[in-house]
Amino acid sequence: MPSGPPIGEREREILTAIVETFIATGDPVGSRTLARSNREGLSPATIRNVMADLADAGYLEQPHTSAGRVPSSEAYRYYVEQLTGKASLSQEDQGIIQDSLHGISDVQEFMERTSHVLSLISHNVGITVAVGGPKNALEHVYFSRLGDQKVLAVLVTRAGLVRDRVLRLDLPQADLDAAARFINENFRGWTMEAMRTELSRRLEQERSEYDRLMTSVEQLYRQGALAADETAQVVFVEGASNLVTGEQDRQRLQELLHTLEEKQKIVELLGAYLDAKQEAVRVVIGLDEALPSMRNFVLIGAPARVGDDVMGSLAVIGPTRIDYQHTMTAVSYIARLFDKILNESE
């Protein structure tokens, strides 16, 4: 689809104008409208010619014969690419962000609020994911006997993520302490994955010569005290109601909202598109490959990092008709803030 002759200056300008007008109004844009708002006084006819070329090249689409043109995914990609990225956030937006995120030192709390803030200032869906996957480094564990048969297991990752669970176990506190000490001394700094593998190996190997300690550890392990699978990720999705205005088709709206409720899918989506390596804001146009219900939607996201550690991702999901410049600026601003605020305390 992204074929055809290379785009010249005039084509570029007109394409940009079309994208911007369409984003602003939502209506297919015609040659006449365009001619009016054009700086150089090009006539509608000329513009029509250019538009025909752009359509041939796959940048424009026509809902029906006598409607204006609508940008294709390819057009949005092109548009985003040529954005300068120099824009800065309005005073007002900066205020909203500062007010909500100031003075937070808890990663999860930061992420929860961030998803909210993102949805507020983008008027779309704000999403944050705190990575809780097997790649995380273990900081320490803590076990505490609660009732007759209950044990509280708290697991802290180096990234500052805390996961707690109440297990059904009946072990004296002394044994729990011993088990915690054992794990903390042996596995601090290991990835969850490696820790689990090694632990399971040792449990297997030493099965014959089990002592009290290993019995406790095994029980805790079996009960999932050290679980850190994909499902352990923490996801915040906020602002789904913002989509009601945009999506006309009832059926599709429902599917859309339903998809957003499936946290697991969202994690996969972000995981697939936002790899941790790349630094800056990333724009993915056309999410339907990953999620069919997300046709005509885009993802604008950035990794959330503190220093060199990736703690998760921040993103906005919205229709292709989203305000790219503004949203990109906001996402990038918050991503930087994330680093800054949480770094202060390191």
Place this chain on the structure above:
Amino acid sequence: MPSGPPIGEREREILTAIVETFIATGDPVGSRTLARSNREGLSPATIRNVMADLADAGYLEQPHTSAGRVPSSEAYRYYVEQLTGKASLSQEDQGIIQDSLHGISDVQEFMERTSHVLSLISHNVGITVAVGGPKNALEHVYFSRLGDQKVLAVLVTRAGLVRDRVLRLDLPQADLDAAARFINENFRGWTMEAMRTELSRRLEQERSEYDRLMTSVEQLYRQGALAADETAQVVFVEGASNLVTGEQDRQRLQELLHTLEEKQKIVELLGAYLDAKQEAVRVVIGLDEALPSMRNFVLIGAPARVGDDVMGSLAVIGPTRIDYQHTMTAVSYIARLFDKILNESE
């Protein structure tokens, strides 16, 4: 509105039939339709007379002159009241519930899944709230130094709720341990509210003779390590997308979804209507008094308790046109299951 002559047997029967037909079809129901499905062969005309009476008494409303009748809130209340409550859950639903909730010992996890299950089997919005308010009894606290300037504070309530926060503080682990010991020894079993009051009193009083211990405690206190305000409640809302089908008005749908995103409002709503004392399932018809956007919506909820402790609430929110019998049965079933499963381990 709920006035007029007492309802006789025939009226009762017809009113019930109207409510049930309306719930099933969603269309205003007319005398003709009703006459067809009526056991005793009453003629449309007779039914019309009864309907006129019921309308006078405030049980029926008319969208416009020549449409059928629609049940009023009063009619739903009456309908719910005369439900036998004897119905039992289908095998299939029981299966779904058991599969999702089996073997969970963590209150929060149970609640999270429950909200999902409730939305699944009611085809509406499932809501659970774990009480985290000031009335909760403290079980114990635990502090752990994380990094240079970070402290993890874990607070466990007697109800089994765990709340963790990372604070920005720089205290050696020894001091943290001392502070935790102090709080655990002095305040275990106190309500959060009482604990906070007493603590703040002592801090005030002994300000002059501060020792190392009290300094640590004060710092922790100030940083919110012991916070347990309303906002600390944990709320799970699931299945909002189910409302898309039901609500026709775009504007209202948006408001509705927006309201459901405001967790705080939801907590208040449940708090206002589901007082902990009453045992069984409660049905509240007409939520617009509390939340204007919830006109034409009902709440079907029950307290979530383990033994005598109230841990929160379970509820379904849906349109007045909800399947009352089924939803009530489901809510009550899960409420009992909650007690049963979590009690096993006490």
Place this chain on the structure above:
DNA sequence: GATTAGCATTCTTGAGTCCAGAGTGCTAAA
């Protein structure tokens, strides 16, 4: 050769009309 004016043509959209269908209320008969 690039640009533009002119024009026939296509397609959407909203307004207006019309009619069948469903339901009501009332009166009079059973």
Place this chain on the structure above:
DNA sequence: TTTAGCACTCTGGACTCAAGAATGCTAATC
């Protein structure tokens, strides 16, 4: 007390119609 009959009301879908917005093409113009 119940029911049949009937005039009347209101909605909603089908249809038509005209205005408006765009287009593509051809021929004239710079």
